[in-house]
Structure formats: structure tokens, C-alpha cells
Amino acid sequence: MTADVRTTAMAAAVGPLPHAPTLEEVAERAGVSRSTASRAINGGLKVSPEAQAAVDVAVAELGYTPNRAARTLVTRRTDSVALVVPEPDERVLTDPYFAGTLQGLSDAFAATEIQLVLLIARRGEEAQRTNRYLRNRHVDGAVIVSHHRDDTLDSVLAESRLPCVFVGRPWTAPRPVQYVDVNNYLGGRRATEHLIAAGCRHIGTITGLLDMAAGVDRLAGWRQALQDAGLPDDAMVRGDFTTAGGAAATERLLQAHPEIDGLFVASDLMAAGALGVLASHGRAVPDDLKIVGFDNLGVAASTSPQLTTMNNPVVEMSRVAGELLLAQITGTATSLEPRIFGAEIVIRASA
Amino acid sequence: MTADVRTTAMAAAVGPLPHAPTLEEVAERAGVSRSTASRAINGGLKVSPEAQAAVDVAVAELGYTPNRAARTLVTRRTDSVALVVPEPDERVLTDPYFAGTLQGLSDAFAATEIQLVLLIARRGEEAQRTNRYLRNRHVDGAVIVSHHRDDTLDSVLAESRLPCVFVGRPWTAPRPVQYVDVNNYLGGRRATEHLIAAGCRHIGTITGLLDMAAGVDRLAGWRQALQDAGLPDDAMVRGDFTTAGGAAATERLLQAHPEIDGLFVASDLMAAGALGVLASHGRAVPDDLKIVGFDNLGVAASTSPQLTTMNNPVVEMSRVAGELLLAQITGTATSLEPRIFGAEIVIRASA
DNA sequence: CGCCGGTGTGGAATCGCTCTCACATCCAGG
DNA sequence: CCTGGATGTGAGAGCGATTCCACACCGGCG
Numbered sequence: 035m036t037a038d039v040r041t042t043a044m045a046a047a048v049g050p051l052p053h054a055p056t057l058e059e060v061a062e063r064a065g066v067s068r069s070t071a072s073r074a075i076n077g078g079l080k081v082s083p084e085a086q087a088a089v090d091v092a093v094a095e096l097g098y099t100p101n102r103a104a105r106t107l108v109t110r111r112t113d114s115v116a117l118v119v120p121e122p123d124e125r126v127l128t129d130p131y132f133a134g135t136l137q138g139l140s141d142a143f144a145a146t147e148i149q150l151v152l153l154i155a156r157r158g159e160e161a162q163r164t165n166r167y168l169r170n171r172h173v174d175g176a177v178i179v180s181h182h183r184d185d186t187l188d189s190v191l192a193e194s195r196l197p198c199v200f201v202g203r204p205w206t207a208p209r210p211v212q213y214v215d216v217n218n219y220l221g222g223r224r225a226t227e228h229l230i231a232a233g234c235r236h237i238g239t240i241t242g243l244l245d246m247a248a249g250v251d252r253l254a255g256w257r258q259a260l261q262d263a264g265l266p267d268d269a270m271v272r273g274d275f276t277t278a279g280g281a282a283a284t285e286r287l288l289q290a291h292p293e294i295d296g297l298f299v300a301s302d303l304m305a306a307g308a309l310g311v312l313a314s315h316g317r318a319v320p321d322d323l324k325i326v327g328f329d330n331l332g333v334a335a336s337t338s339p340q341l342t343t344m345n346n347p348v349v350e351m352s353r354v355a356g357e358l359l360l361a362q363i364t365g366t367a368t369s370l371e372p373r374i375f376g377a378e379i380v381i382r383a384s385a
Numbered sequence: 386m387t388a389d390v391r392t393t394a395m396a397a398a399v400g401p402l403p404h405a406p407t408l409e410e411v412a413e414r415a416g417v418s419r420s421t422a423s424r425a426i427n428g429g430l431k432v433s434p435e436a437q438a439a440v441d442v443a444v445a446e447l448g449y450t451p452n453r454a455a456r457t458l459v460t461r462r463t464d465s466v467a468l469v470v471p472e473p474d475e476r477v478l479t480d481p482y483f484a485g486t487l488q489g490l491s492d493a494f495a496a497t498e499i500q501l502v503l504l505i506a507r508r509g510e511e512a513q514r515t516n517r518y519l520r521n522r523h524v525d526g527a528v529i530v531s532h533h534r535d536d537t538l539d540s541v542l543a544e545s546r547l548p549c550v551f552v553g554r555p556w557t558a559p560r561p562v563q564y565v566d567v568n569n570y571l572g573g574r575r576a577t578e579h580l581i582a583a584g585c586r587h588i589g590t591i592t593g594l595l596d597m598a599a600g601v602d603r604l605a606g607w608r609q610a611l612q613d614a615g616l617p618d619d620a621m622v623r624g625d626f627t628t629a630g631g632a633a634a635t636e637r638l639l640q641a642h643p644e645i646d647g648l649f650v651a652s653d654l655m656a657a658g659a660l661g662v663l664a665s666h667g668r669a670v671p672d673d674l675k676i677v678g679f680d681n682l683g684v685a686a687s688t689s690p691q692l693t694t695m696n697n698p699v700v701e702m703s704r705v706a707g708e709l710l711l712a713q714i715t716g717t718a719t720s721l722e723p724r725i726f727g728a729e730i731v732i733r734a735s736a
Numbered sequence: 737c738g739c740c741g742g743t744g745t746g747g748a749a750t751c752g753c754t755c756t757c758a759c760a761t762c763c764a765g766g
Numbered sequence: 767c768c769t770g771g772a773t774g775t776g777a778g779a780g781c782g783a784t785t786c787c788a789c790a791c792c793g794g795c796g
Contacts, residue, residue: 458750
């Protein structure tokens with residue numbers, strides 16, 4: 035009967051959609067019950083070798099994949115996690131940092147059945163939709179990237195107790211929340227120390243966004259290094275992590291502090307912008323002025339001169355974030371400690 | 386970071402999870418049957434005003450959201466669409482083109498309940514998982530970006546008849562498949578014509594990947610413009626759409642054709658790489674050599690000199706792609722015609 | 737007054753899966 | 767020979783929604 039139905043369906047070239055095989059059909063073909071088929075497919079505990087083999091064959095022949103909705107309905111697992119991006123704008127999406135996150139997470143989940151749902155959380159009305167989506171557990175967990183000061187996500191996540199991991203230290207951490215991050219403070223300090231060791235005595239900085247931990251911490255590291263060395267720490271201008279922002283900031287910095295001979299820029303994207311401006315001002319890098327950037331995500335190697343920069347292992351960090359989330363979801367997490375990565379300097383031509 | 390952070394975390398994890406309200410509970414609270422409650426929630430056809438009001442109140446009070454899995458099981462709609470990226474590597478993810486796609490799609494679906502599932506389709510074994518995922522209709526439709534020549538996706542999509550729209554013309558189009566794209570051929574031609582009009586007589590090109598339609602078409606446009614003008618069309622080197630690839634290609638081009646005074650580069654990313662190399666070779670842009678790029682996605686405005694380039698309205702195109710897909714899914718699509726956008730030139734400093 | 741069509745309602749059957757539980761089978765040990 | 771545990775199996779009860787269908791009710795028309 036089943037065979038007849040199928041061939042009929044095949045024959046009709048246009049109308050009916052190819053109907054996805056069900057567990058029932060697999061079971062019938064394998065000559066076992068639905069229960070046994072289900073067991074064979076999910077780990078095969080308490081299944082005889084013969085039954086297992088028969089089911090395997092049937093699955094392969096029919097191209098069977100479990101219906102996710104049906105499975106979710108009973109197990110209450112969705113086998114999907116959200117990647118939450120609290121900003122819709124170009125800034126985040128075009129940043130290689132975001133691309134790295136995507137790649138790392140994709141690596142982490144490659145071996146699992148887990149799908150990545152992209153949640154781009156706009157402000158206002160639509161933020162509510164995102165919140166509801168998370169709160170009602172339409173995903174098993176969430177990875178949050180680029181967490182600003184004013185986001186309401188934190189409370190939503192707390193009250194729903196959804197497993198989650200932040201990529202980059204969240205601004206507020208009243209409740210213990212797990213995150214992965216590079217040591218931004220130490221990175222800023224080391225970068226600046228490198229400039230000092232290279233002979234710079236007037237070292238400026240272009241900061242990142244100061245409503246993000248990465249921006250604040252890198253700035254703090256720069257300041258500490260200068261204070262430790264007894265050098266002035268007043269040549270500071272704000273940037274926004276973008277190339278254009280970096281260029282604009284550089285103009286302002288040169289105006290206010292023409293004496294600088296060293297520059298720590300809180301991201302390579304901004305450093306690339308800075309290089310263009312410096313060139314047009316006739317300041318040679320690294321001879322007149324040395325630059326150290328931050329991130330080392332591809333941009334640094336394609337500027338001229340190539341950038342000396344701090345390594346920011348985003349792909350690796352995000353992969354770890356994915357694994358930590360997985361551990362939380364499966365309940366095998368032993369602690370919610372953050373995982374901090376070191377920031378090594380990568381020396382190229384600019385300093 | 387401190388010891389008691391963890392204990393607090395574990396303490397917070399204890400206790401019953403907030404149980405999501407069901408339709409049953411809504412119905413009971415509203416004093417109606419499950420059927421009526423369901424009808425009231427889904428459009429409210431054939432529901433009396435009183436019943437509707439009672440259900441609305443109950444929904445609000447309980448904070449009810451329909452269980453997606455249960456709904457999907459019966460309606461066979463998943464309310465999610467896949468964004469398929471047939472390459473896992475850095476190249477695609479870091480390209481601003483991809484970021485633009487994300488943003489456009491996110492716009493298109495912002496007003497709907499539809500979620501975006503990111504499908505990063507690796508090669509080999511894992512590609513099979515992706516194919517199965519699509520074939521078994523775990524999503525209502527798919528948007529495919531960056532479609533190469535050797536992908537097996539096409540046949541999978543064809544046989545499953547899954548609604549889909551390509552962003553960028555797919556390499557193979559034996560069956561009628563809908564896509565959105567910029568007119569790459571015309572773009573390449575206009576860019577080159579602009580260089581000719583500016584007085585260039587030896588115009589080279591750095592191509593994109595030649596296993597993608599965008600690469601081939603832009604090249605064809607460049608060639609046609611030169612042939613029409615009776616100029617030589619032999620100064621062609623292959624690039625790969627990346628900054629580093631653009632830089633390398635430029636080196637090769639200068640080696641083989643030092644006489645060039647104009648250059649059409651098939652993407653701004655590659656053009657940025659080219660600018661660096663040209664600067665280090667002492668070739669002034671635009672005085673010694675004029676450059677026109679392609680894409681105008683932010684990079685073009687942050688190089689120095691700023692790039693003259695062809696506008697590639699990716700965000701807009703992807704938004705349209707999302708809308709076309711929506712139309713296919715709801716069955717309101719009137720045709721599967723591709724939608725082609727014009728490529729306007731944006732004149733800045735490089736040509 | 738009887739009948740008809742339209743409206744609103746609730747009962748009940750699904751959708752495809754997991755998982756509990758009862759049962760059959762088999763072998764070891766008393 | 768009987769008992770007990772271990773092992774594999776299948777029947778069947780849900781999971782939480784949608785939707786078909788039968789039915790009650792009501793106003794209007796012949």
C-alpha cells in the first residue's frame with residue numbers, strides 16, 4: 035500500500051510535494067515497531083544489532099530525517115541556539131569581529147544537530163519580540179555579541195534562566211553570567227608598552243566605543259602603561275570602532291596633539307582609517323609616528339604599511355563560547371567562570 | 386571571577402522553570418473552548434466579539450505565546466527561512482556584501498514572525514546535512530548567497546521544490562529559479578567607459594572569482610567596452626574578491642602590463658588592496674592611473690584616495706529577495722522573474 | 737409555521753515523535 | 767524446576783497546537 039501511494043506520487047510530476055518520510059515508514063520498512071526505530075535512531079540503547087542494522091538501512095534508503103517540530107514538542111529541546119546581535123546597524127554586521135564570531139560558532143556546532151538562529155534585536159517595539167522569543171524558550175540557549183550599556187536583554191535572560199554566553203564582557207554583570215573575552219586591559223597596556231620600548235614619548239590613543247567593555251578596558255590599559263612610565267596620558271580621542279570613525283578621530287587628534295609620535299588605536303579598522311589620514315598629512319609610518327592596532331582579523335595584514343597589532347582570537351573565543359553554551363544546555367557545565375584569552379602582540383611594519 | 390560568583394550561579398539555577406502557558410490554559414481562563422481560543426488568536430474569523438475580547442485578555446494576562454513546535458507540526462509551516470552560505474571560510478563572512486545581505490533580509494522579515502536560520506554549508510560530509518535539512522523542509526524557504534559553479538544545492542532545491550531566491554545570479558539556471566542581482570555586465574561596461582572618457586587608453590582589470598556570475602559578468606562588461614572603443618583588452622588578471630587577493634593581483638598586473646593607465650577592479654575590497662600596492666610602487670592615483678571599483682559598501686569611502694565605484698545595492702536587493710521569498714511561500718507570487726538592479730557609478734577621487 | 741442559510745461553538749481527530757510501561761524471552765543460580 | 771534479573775520489543779499515551787465536522791441557534795422568507 036505504501037509502495038503504491040509513493041509511486042503514484044512520483045508519477046504525478048507536478049502537483050504533490052515530495053512527502054518527507056516519517057518514523058512510521060522507517061519502522062515499517064525495517065520490520066520493527068516505531069518504538070524500536072526511534073531507539074535505534076537515538077543512540078541505539080537496548081536495541082539488538084539486527085534491528086539496528088535494519089533501521090539504519092531503512093533510514094538511508096528513505097533519506098529519513100526526524101521531524102524537528104515533532105521531536106521538539108515532546109523533548110522540549112529545540113536543537114537550536116540564538117545568536118543575538120543587539121544592533122541592526124551596519125557597524126556590527128560589517129565588523130570582521132562579527133564575522134569571526136559567526137565562524138567560531140559555526141565551528142562549535144558543526145558536529146552537532148544544532149542550528150544557529152540569527153536574532154537581530156532592533157530597539158523599541160521589535161526588541162519585545164526578541165525578548166518574548168527568548169523568554170518562551172524557542173531556542174535552547176543564546177550567544178550574545180556586542181552588549182552595550184543600555185540593553186534590556188540582561189534582565190530577560192536572567193528571569194528566563196535561558197542558558198547563555200556572552201562574547202565580549204557584558205557591560206553589566208550583576209548576576210553571574212558566563213562570557214568569553216580577550217584581556218583587553220592587558221592588551222592595551224602591552225600595545226602601549228611596545229610603543230614606549232620603541233622610543234615613543236608622546237603616545238596618543240583612539241578609543242573604541244566607551245559604552246562597551248572592550249572600549250573602556252583598552253583605554254584603561256593604555257593609560258596605566260603611560261602612568262607607569264611617567265609619560266603624559268592626555269592625547270585621547272574617542273572613536274567608534276569603524277574605519278570612518280577612526281579617520282575622523284585621527285584628524286581631531288592631530289589637531290589637538292600634533293606632537294604625538296606614537297598611537298594606540300583600539301581596533302584595526304580604525305587604524306586603517308588613521309593610516310589614510312596620516313598619509314595625507316605627510317606623516318610617515320613608522321618613521322615619524324608608530325602605530326599599534328587591535329584585533330588582527332585580516333585587516334591588519336592588508337594595510338600599507340602592515341599593522342603591528344594585538345591578536346584578538348575571536349574565532350577561537352567564539353568556538354569556546356559555543357562549547358560552554360553546549361555544556362550549560364546539556365547540564366554538564368561545571369562552572370560559569372568567564373574564559374579570558376591573552377592578547378599577544380603581532381609585530382609587523384607599523385611599530 | 387570571585388569564588389562566590391559560582392555558588393550564586395548554581396543557586397540561581399535551582400528551582401522550577403517558569404512553565405510556558407498553553408492554549409488550554411488560555412481557553413479555560415477565557416471561558417471558551419480550545420478551538421475558539423485558537424480561532425481568536427489566529428485572525429479571529431467566526432469568533433464573537435465577546436469571545437474575542439475574553440481571549441485577548443487571557444492571552445495578555447498569561448503572557449501566552451503559541452508553542453512553535455506544536456503549531457509547525459500541524460500547519461507544516463515552520464515560520465523560519467534559511468540563509469544559506471555555501472562557504473564556511475572567512476572570505477564570504479567578512480565580505481561587506483554578506484553583511485549587507487544580512488541587513489536586507491533582516492529588514493524584510495522584521496515585520497513578520499519569520500526567523501532567520503543561518504546555514505553555513507561546508508563541503509563534503511556536512512553538505513549532506515545541509516541538503517537533508519533543506520530537503521526535509523525544516524524551513525519554509527531559503528535565500529542562497531554566493532552560489533558557485535560546483536554546488537549541489539541547485540538539484541536539491543529543484544527536487545524538493547522549496548521556495549527559494551538567490552542573491553546574485555546562480556551559476557546554473559536550467560530550471561527557472563528566482564534571483565535578485567545587480568546588472569554586473571552593464572556595471573563593468575559603464576565603469577570601463579568612465580575610464581575611457583577620462584582619457585585612459587590602456588585599461589586593465591582585476592577580475593573577481595570566475596566561478597561566480599558576478600566575476601564573469603563584470604569581466605565581460607569590461608571587455609565589451611574596450612572592444613567597442615577599439616582598445617586592447619589583454620591586461621586582465623584574476624582576483625578573488627578579497628583585499629589580499631587584490632593586492633597580489635595588482636603586483637602581477639603591474640609586472641605584466643606596466644603601461645596601464647586605467648584599472649577596473651571587480652570589487653572595492655580588491656581595489657583597496659590595489660591602492661596599497663600602487664602607492665608602494667609610486668604610482669599616483671588618479672594622476673598616473675585611474676581606478677574604478679565595484680560595490681560601494683562602505684570600503685570605497687574609507688580608502689585614500691576615496692574610490693570611484695559602481696553602486697551595488699545589496700541591502701535593497703536582499704530586502705527585495707526576502708519579499709519575493711515571502712510571496713513564494715504565501716503563494717502570492719505572480720512570477721518567478723529575476724529582479725535586476727541597475728549599477729550606477731559613484732564618482733569620488735580615484736577616477 | 738416550516739425550512740434554509742449563515743454564524744458561532746465545542747468535540748475530537750490529527751500532526752510525528754519520544755518514552756513509559758507491560759510483556760516476552762533467555763540464561764544463571766538456587 | 768522454579769525464580770529473578772537482564773534484555774529487547776511493541777502498544778499506547780501524551781506533547782500543544784490546528785482544523786474538520788456536527789450541532790445549536792437565530793433571523794428571514796415563502
